Amino acid sequence: MFRRFDAASVAFTFEGMPVMAAAGETVAAALLAAGVRSVRTTAVSGSARAPWCMMGVCFDCLVEIDGVANRQGCMVVVSPGMVVRRQVGAKDLG
Amino acid sequence: MSGVFDAVIIGAGPAGMAAGAVMAERGARVLVLDEQAAPGGQIYRGIEAMPAARVAAMGADYAAGAALVARFRASGAEYRPGAMVWQVVPGEEGHEVWFSIAGKSRCVVGKSVLVAAGAMERPVPVPGWTLPGVMGAGAVQVLLKAGIGAERLVIAGAGPLVLLLAAQCLALGVRPLAVLDTTPAGNFAAALPLLPGAVRGRGLGYLWKGLLLQARLRFGGVRVVRVTDVVLEGAEAVRAVSFRAGGQVQRIEADIVALHEGVIPAQQMTRALGCAHKWDEGQRCFRPVLDGFGNTSVHGVLVAGDGGGIGGARAAAQAGVVAGAEMLRRAGRVDGVGRDAVAGPALRDLAAEVAVRPFLDRLFRPAGLPGDEVVVCRCEEVTAGDIRAAAAQGAQGPNQAKAFLRTGMGACQGRICGPMVSEIMAGARGVSMDEIGYYRIRAPLKPITVGELAAAGDDGDD
Ligand SMILES: Cc1cc2nc3c(=O)[nH]c(=O)nc-3n(C[C@H](O)[C@H](O)[C@H](O)COP(=O)(O)OP(=O)(O)OC[C@H]3O[C@@H](n4cnc5c(N)ncnc54)[C@H](O)[C@@H]3O)c2cc1C
Ligand code: FES
Secondary structure: OEEEOOOOOEEEEEOOEEEEEOOOOEHHHHHHHOOOOOOEEOOOOOOEEOOOOOOOOOOOOEEEEOOEEEEEOOOOEOOOOOEEEEEEOOOOOO | OOOEEEEEEEOOOHHHHHHHHHHHOOOOOEEEEOOOOOOOOOOOOOOOOOOHHHHHHHOHHHHOHHHHHHHHHHOOOEEEOOEEEEEEEOOOOOEEEEEEEOOEEEEEEEEEEEEOOOEEEOOOOOOOOOOOOEEEHHHHHHHHHOOEEEOOEEEEEOOHHHHHHHHHHHHOOOOOOEEEEOOOOOHHHHHHHHHHHHHHOOHHHHHHHHHHHHHHHHHOOOEEEEOEEEEEEEOOOEEEEEEEEOOEEEEEEOOEEEEEOOEEEOOHHHHHOOOOEEEEOOOOEEEEOOOOOOEOOOOOEEEOOHHHOOOOHHHHHHHHHHHHHHHHHHOOOOOHHHHHHHHHHHHHHHHHHHOOHHHHHHHOOOOOOOOOOOEEEOOOOEEHHHHHHHHHOOOOOHHHHHHHHOOOOOOOOOOOHHHHHHHHHHHHHOOOHHHHOOOOOOOOOOOOOHHHHHHOEEOOOO
C-alpha cells in the first residue's frame, strides 16, 4: 500500500494500537504509511472514508486527536504520545 | 507580532514567499502566515527537510524551490507556520487577519492583505471516487514529498501532474502499475490552433518536458494507456480500477488509485472576503477578478499565484513580486515609479510564463459532467442526479440547492462540491456560470471551537 523511505521514530496510538510516525509527519500520512485504510465513517451512510486531498480541502481525514473531534489529520503534525481515534459519523464542535 | 504590518500575506507558497521577500528586502514589515509546518506551498512542500538525493529524484522544477525558500527565510519577513487563517475583515485603516496557531486564535492588522492561498485539485467525480485508497494525484504527491511512496498504484487522469507524478514515483523506486490517460479524444485537435501562441513564450520548454517525461516512463517500463470510463471498484476500500481502452473494458487490481483533472483556484477565502469572481471558460474555473497588479475588487486585498488563476509555480512567484511591489506602494514605501521598477521585470517574465496556458488548458480540458449516480458532495453524500432533480424542482442556484439537499453544508464547507454543483446546475438550467454563481462562503473558513472563538483576542503576547 504505502512504503516509507525513512525510519519512523515518533510513537503515538490509533484506536489504542501503537503506531510510529516520522518526525514532522502529519497524522493522516502516518496512518496511511502504517497501513490504515480508513480513518472515519460518514454521518449519512456510515461508509468508510480515508484522506482524499492531503492538503486540508476535503475533510475526509477527520479524526479525534487527544479527545478533540473534527481534527484534520492531514494538517496536524504527530507529537509523541498523541492519542488518535477513528471518527464515527458526525461530531459537534466542542 | 503586534502593530500594523505593511502587508499580511496568507500562504507561503511561491507567490507568498516571493511577495514577502521582495517587500522585506526593501525594509517593509511583512507577516507571512501559512497553515503548513514549513514554507514551500504545494509545489515545494517538504523541500527543506528532504535529503538531497531525493530532491534530485523529484526533478529540477522541485529542486529550484530551495533557492526561493532560502531567499524568503533570509529576507527578514516574519513567518508563522502552523497558522490557519480563518477570517479576514477588511477595514478603512487596515485589514484584520484572524488566525489560529495550536488552538489559540490571534488577530493582526495589515495595510494590505495578500491572499496567496494557491490552488486545489479539481475534483474528479467518477463512480467509486469516495472509496478509501482513491486519492487525488496531488495527495499521492504530498505523501511522496513526506517520504511515503504508494505501492500498487494506478494513476488515472489528465494534465501535467499525471506524468510528473508517475515519473517522480518511478525515480523514487515505487513504480506505478499503470498510467491511464483520460485526456478526451478531441482535445488535441482543438488545442492545436493554440500551439503557436504557446511556443512564443516559454511553451517549448514545457512541451519538451512533457515528451521527456513520457520517454522516461516508457524506458522505465510504466504502461501508459489512453482510456475512458474510469470506474473504481471495491467495498470497504478500492480493489481495482476498470476502464475502456481500445474498445474493450479492462481492469487492473490496485491498492491506491490517484485521480487527476488539473488544479483550480482555491476560492474559499476570496469568496468569503466578497471579492468579485468571474468564470474562466478556458480554465473551466471561477477566478477572482484582478487588475494587473493583483488588486481584487476589495480595496487593499490582493491575490497572487494560482489562487488568482492557474499559471504554475514560476508564474506564481512572479505574480508575488508584482503584488509585493504594489503593496510597497500602498504602504508608502515606494511611489508609482518605484513600484513599476520592482514589478517590471517580473511582469515581462510572467507574460512569457503563462503563454503556454491556453494550449495546456484546452489540451487537458475535462470531459464533461458526472452521471446521475455519481456522488458529488462527498460530505453529505449527494449525487449529481439529486442536484439535477433539485434544479428541476425549482432550485435556482447553488445556494438553493444547499437548502434542498444540504450540499455544501458538510465539513468541507463546499470546497469540494462547490465547483461541480455550480456546473451541474448551470447545465441543468441552461444558464451561464456567471449567472448561476457560487455558494455564499462565510467565516470561519475552517471550524474552530466555540471556546477558541470566545478566547480569541488581539495578539499581544509575542
Ligand atoms: C496538491 C498539489 C500539488 C501540486 N504539485 C505541483 C508540482 O509538483 N509541480 C507544479 O509545477 N505545480 C504543482 N501544483 C500546482 C501549484 O498550485 C503551483 O505550481 C504552485 O504551488 C502555486 O503556488 P502558490 O504560491 O500560488 O500556491 P501554493 O503553493 O498552493 O501555496 C499556498 C499556501 O497557502 C497556504 N494556505 C491556504 N489557505 C490558507 C489558510 N486559510 N491559512 C493559512 N495558510 C493557508 C497553504 O498551506 C499553502 O502553503 C500542485 C498543486 C496542488 C494543489
Ligand atoms: S485529506 Fe483532505 S482535508 Fe485532510
